[in-house]
Amino acid sequence: MELLVKEPKTKRGFETLNRICDSAKKLFFEKGYFNTSINDITDGANIAPGTFYIYFNDKLNLYKYLLLQFSYEIRKSISLATRDCKTRYEKEYNGLKTYLDFIKNNQTAYRIIWESQYVDAQSFRDYYENFAVRYSKGIVEAQKNNEVIDIDPMNISYVLMGISNFIGLKYVIFDNKDSYEDVVADVMKILENGLFIHK
Amino acid sequence: MELLVKEPKTKRGFETLNRICDSAKKLFFEKGYFNTSINDITDGANIAPGTFYIYFNDKLNLYKYLLLQFSYEIRKSISLATRDCKTRYEKEYNGLKTYLDFIKNNQTAYRIIWESQYVDAQSFRDYYENFAVRYSKGIVEAQKNNEVIDIDPMNISYVLMGISNFIGLKYVIFDNKDSYEDVVADVMKILENGLFIHK
DNA sequence: TAAAAACATGAAACACTATTCATGTGAATG
DNA sequence: CATTCACATGAATAGTGTTTCATGTTTTTA
Known part of the structure; x- marks a missing residue:
């Protein structure tokens, strides 16, 4: 089975991953999965859209x-x-x-x-x-x-x-x-x- | 409150409305609300996209x-x-x-x-x-x-x-x-x- | 400290979807 | 049978969202 997450190797990486997860939790709660775009998530995490794909293959x-x-x-x-x-x-x-x-x-x-x-x-x-x-x-x-x-x-x-x-x-x-x-x-x-x- | 449906006046209209509803029920069941587009619904009902809006203001x-x-x-x-x-x-x-x-x-x-x-x-x-x-x-x-x-x-x-x-x-x-x-x-x-x- | 690995960027390409509207057809009415 | 109302069409518009990638920065390694 495909790995869900691409594990970071550095402290900086873990911090970014956490920011993504926290932002997603907040947005999924407020607006639901389908009304939350990857851009919403990266905005909430204060990172660029492309950074998302360093950690996950997709929103799912x-x-x-x-x-x-x-x-x-x-x-x-x-x-x-x-x-x-x-x-x-x-x-x-x-x-x-x-x-x-x-x-x-x-x-x-x-x-x-x-x-x-x-x-x-x-x-x-x-x-x-x-x-x-x-x-x-x-x-x-x-x-x-x-x-x-x-x-x-x-x-x-x-x-x-x-x-x-x-x-x-x-x-x-x-x-x-x-x-x-x-x-x-x-x-x-x-x-x-x-x-x-x-x- | 806004009316949910624009009631048809003729037999033909009711038949089209039913086809829309049946198609939507089938698709909402199979793929869920958010993964079903209005095009999917009209395709399933064998009508043109625009016809949808004769009966409903939107998917919601x-x-x-x-x-x-x-x-x-x-x-x-x-x-x-x-x-x-x-x-x-x-x-x-x-x-x-x-x-x-x-x-x-x-x-x-x-x-x-x-x-x-x-x-x-x-x-x-x-x-x-x-x-x-x-x-x-x-x-x-x-x-x-x-x-x-x-x-x-x-x-x-x-x-x-x-x-x-x-x-x-x-x-x-x-x-x-x-x-x-x-x-x-x-x-x-x-x-x-x-x-x-x-x- | 030089080289390599990890991480970050954001513009651009691509795909998809909702909705409008000018035009056209079918049915009912008087 | 002509007029009107109801219904149907589908191309075009406008907007949104996903994903890639060439480039740049930071951190780790040797």
Whole structure:
């Protein structure tokens, strides 16, 4: 597979690459991928148009590169925040809270992930299928442990991803709410009896 | 507000308008809004480029017009399918099944609704907020009736919309599954104990 | 410090797209 | 059947965006 980025070799190069990425994130968030031209990006990064091509073959590669970065970051955040949780319930609780905080602080990520459905359908699919497979593994463990009801773990994964995404859509993207404690509590009330088994 | 479409007066006019809409639906589904030019649309409809402007002021108006149509159709389908349901549980069951069948038969609708986030953010927001408000009203009724647990009905609405959407994403868009009986059953198992009150 | 490698420039070539409009055709009306 | 209205055409215009490349500058290497 073609490399997404042409890695710089010097400090100056890394700084320019960062400026390109920062400019792109800002513009993709504000105007979307298709309404952002390479000229817009280079203007925002204070570089000449041609400089863009030192680092990326085209706009699509830059986009895929950012998507991949976000997908790492988001998984890492959740993984760190739920590492020490004793129960699956606790894992879901912290996972949802962390997800909402992440997209509050990285609204670009939310937009870029969903827009990928139209920019690069395969990346979009990879992103969610990948996420779901990892999710399912955790669910299977919890089921073995008799913490979670015995239905198809893939169904559970997509149900939980759907809830997170739409709660995020409403309270982060639409309403830009400050805190999500109460919302998370409501969601967990549903899951408490619907998904989890009380020993 | 500006009219979305310039209504034709004759049979011939309606036929041309339909050809434009059909061509656009097909192309928006295959390539997305931004990768579809007006020339692509008129080519697909077997008309000259200029003819497009007899019916629409620009591509955006055509898009909004299609979005509005789908939003009516999807609501009508669900409303018809759940009209005679006795319980809220039954309503949710049939609603989910109908939604999945609808987007299976109108995959363009799913794509167009989500893409609106990037084409016309206000329309996207209107679509979901509107849907959620109507949904909430039904939930409030069910809560009065002691069928559904007492948490914020807006939270319940977004949870349920999130589930439908992501189950649809997985089994309609990704997997193109034939039938959704088993998936719907799994989802209802979660809701049965999580959302509904057993009398 | 000389040579090489990395990085940066921006004008120019090329491709594509939206939109207009003068002209023309088909259908309905009185 | 002549007039009018609705609809259709497609060449031309104007604008935008991508990408290349010859040239120049900075940094690293030997």
